[in-house]
Amino acid sequence: MKTDTQKAAESPLLVSPTAPGSKLKIVTYPEKILLNPTEALENIDGRVQRMIDSMAEAMYAAPGVGLAANQVGWGKSLLVYDISAREGERDLRVLINPKILASEGQIVSENEGCLSIPDYRADVKRAERILIEGLDREGNPVRLEAEDFHAIVLQHEMDHLNGKLFIDRISSLKRELYKRRVRKAMREQEDEV
Ligand code: ZN
Secondary structure: OEOOOOOOOOOOOOOOOOOOOOOOOOOOOOOHHHOOOOEOOOOOOHHHHHHHHHHHHHHHHOOOOEEEHHHHOOOEOEEEEOOOOOOOOOOOEEEEEEEEEEEEOOEEEEEEEEOOEEEEEEEEEEOOEEEEEEEOOOOOEEEEEEEHHHHHHHHHHHHHHOOOOHHHHOOHHHHHHHHHHHHHHHHHHHHHO
């Protein structure tokens, strides 16, 4: 996910998700891996640690406030995010196999954006508070409550892990217009080749 103040930057091109440690490419809609639910992550080994570091690097470089594993082509239930104030302090957080246990309230996430949906933003209705259970990067069970922006970021990233995008949560008319725009852009790209 990206915030209003962050501009979409071109991510450095690369690479196979089977090669953690190398720079990752953030895939964009309509890439299929974004549309399928991810699988639970079973072995939280060194490879996963390297993947987490590479995902964090890709997220900070984009820049974004959150990134799900399938956004870098890896269909596992893993997300990273950092909602610390942008003045230098980093506070990387990792969740593995997260589940929402409870949610309440409703807020409008204004001008929500996504690193996988470049140049498009929309208001999205989200739960105001959520209770989540999952694993931290060491595999220890964690339970956390999040509200407001923290809750929005987590809902956005967990949607990714479930094969959902924020455009699935806007009106069908808006979504259709967006899809049309993407198809047109893809056709124009083909024409240029
Ligand atoms: Zn996103």
